[in-house]
Amino acid sequence: MFMGEYNHTVDAKGRLIVPSKFREQLGDEFVVTKGLDGCLFVYENTEWKILEEKLKKLPLTNANARKINRFFLAGAALCEVDKQGRILLPAVLREFAGIGKDAVMVGVGNRIEIWSKESWMSANVYDDMDEIAESMEGFEI
Numbered sequence: 001m002f003m004g005e006y007n008h009t010v011d012a013k014g015r016l017i018v019p020s021k022f023r024e025q026l027g028d029e030f031v032v033t034k035g036l037d038g039c040l041f042v043y044e045n046t047e048w049k050i051l052e053e054k055l056k057k058l059p060l061t062n063a064n065a066r067k068i069n070r071f072f073l074a075g076a077a078l079c080e081v082d083k084q085g086r087i088l089l090p091a092v093l094r095e096f097a098g099i100g101k102d103a104v105m106v107g108v109g110n111r112i113e114i115w116s117k118e119s120w121m122s123a124n125v126y127d128d129m130d131e132i133a134e135s136m137e138g139f140e141i
Contacts (some may be wrong), residue, residue: 002107007117010103014094015086019105022112023081032093034075038119040089040097042105075094089114 003056006019018133022042031048035041051056055072058065075096079087102117115123 001109002112003109004107006105008103008105009090009101010092010094010099011086014089014091015082016089016103016105016114017084018081019085020085022105022107023085026081026112029078029080032077032079032089032114033072034089034093035095035113037123038097038115040093040099040114042114043110 001024002025004019004021006022008019010016025075026042026044026102030045031043033041033043051072055069058069060066075093077090077093079089094100097114098116099114100116100118104117104120106113106115106120116126
């Protein structure tokens with residue numbers, strides 16, 4: 001399970017350091033793709049295969065199914081960790097997530113999310129957690 005929050009900078013070539021705790025679980029090669037909420041999703045290869053299988057089962061005749069397949073698969077990139085522990089984030093993914101110089105990597109269970117620092121700070125305000133927790137009562141958290 002991935003957990004924790006790490007702040008890093010993206011260099012001029014678009015490279016981002018992957019925290020060592022994440023690298024241990026991800027291995028040397030993994031998938032980065034467009035994610036929900038304006039961030040990027042990072043999947044270890046086994047988890048990526050699980051997502052691929054779920055996407056394959058969606059009906060081709062459903063327009064939303066085709067759209068979600070394109071969203072996750074067309075934007076996906078296989079990333080390799082270099083000797084300095086960095087990955088090259090493709091420009092199209094950095095642009096999608098609005099990632100400039102500062103990025104935040106967060107572990108959220110079976111995946112990692114990569115956010116621009118600005119988006120992370122504005123999207124993740126927890127003033128209403130008591131209300132949210134109450135609304136999640138049926139989920140047994």
